[in-house]
Amino acid sequence: MHRVVVTGWGVISPVGNTAATYWEALSHGASGLGAPTLAPVDQLNQKVVAEVKGFDPAAHFSDRALAFMDRVAQFGVVAAREAIAQSGLAFDEELAQRTATIIGTAVGGQTTQDENYVKLYRQGARRLPPFAIPRLMVNAACSQISMHCGLQGPAFTVASACASGTHAAGLAFQMVRSGAVACAVTGGAEASIAFGPLKVWEAMRIMAPDACRPFSKDRKGMVLGEGAAIVVLETLDAARARGAEILGEITGFGMSADAKDITNPDAGGMTRAIVGALADARLAPQDVQYVNAHGTGTVANDETETRALKQAFGAHAANLAMSSTKSMVGHSLGASGALELIATLMAMREGVAPPTIGYLGPDATCDLDCVPNTPRPMRIDAALSNSFAFGGLNAVLAMRRFAS
């Protein structure tokens, strides 16, 4: 069994299009929410979304490449390039064949799908552009990352809704730990802010009209986000041998299924995933200082997650700092777990717990310390990142601050 470290990270997010700007925003409690520009706001109850801003596809890709790339794949490849550049790895043939590409994407090329349906059903088009399928298939981001970065080892997409990015990184962690691969490029990508997807979210009646306020009184639900977050994983031995900068260590992964309800979360399922991650990382509850919560801002998630943390951590739950960075970047579905993995690693490295912004005051059912509104400098030696998907699919990663 190898120790698994992170040596590169890359981010496209509603608060910044590099890992550094992402952290700058999170560590200052900046919001990436605003009125949608990608969908007609006058026909939506959701007046805010969390869009990626200032992303110029032509700055990153040729016209020929873009013909095959939905926004979701563009985000994924740009984040992967940043992560690989930071890692300093050069993929020669041997390493390329021993590097996995495991990417979480929940819904994939929704913009392409939506645009084609408008052409077909509203505009009466008799034929559609030829490359819709390679743009919208849910594995497109994964495939484009492997192609653009020349990664030839095991590659696949993980689709477990809101937990996709965490499941992907967890599987990559297990593969590097076991020695099945030497290296992994992993994380998540999503770009589903388009009129059709927003209307089906609206129909669920769980979207907030104005702001995402996890764990707060008077919270009104989720805000849809988008983006990509990619990390490079390798063994501690390999990273040390080549003198790489080590950004953090992944130490455990827990998974479970609620096996109960297709949308209502279950504290039992969440608890099993949290306890599983702690056990896998050989962490006692009191070893953990920070949890990056799933924290969607719905009534149901936040009170259930609070109960699960109490069940898993016992009395120590009251000592935890536990924040939801979705308050700043919205919920980017398949990318969210990966964005939160990086946020958690950065929190440990920089010694700052990012806040839960938009907090209006306590809710009796969410009585843990969610670092309300203000970032908190604190030493974090070990932390968890929670992801709990619709369909009751739960994934939790455990991490340690890396001290050389």
Place this chain on the structure above:
Amino acid sequence: MTDVAADVIAVIAGKVRGEQPQIKLTDKLEDLGLESLDAVEMIFELEEKFDITIPYNANDSRAEFDTVGDVVTAVKNLVDGKA
């Protein structure tokens, strides 16, 4: 009982599982066994039936739509507002 009330009760009755009780305006949706997704479906069916938009958010409408009578009142107000 008005037509609106009868129509609302018919929609709610469609969401009740098992034996059909005599639904009264004072019955709580929760006591009738309606879960959150049932309520969301009920609202959708009422919007379609009456061609209205009900501002229902599952995160903050639980108290507002507590009883069958609450739903009837909300629908009536919206239908009257249309006329």
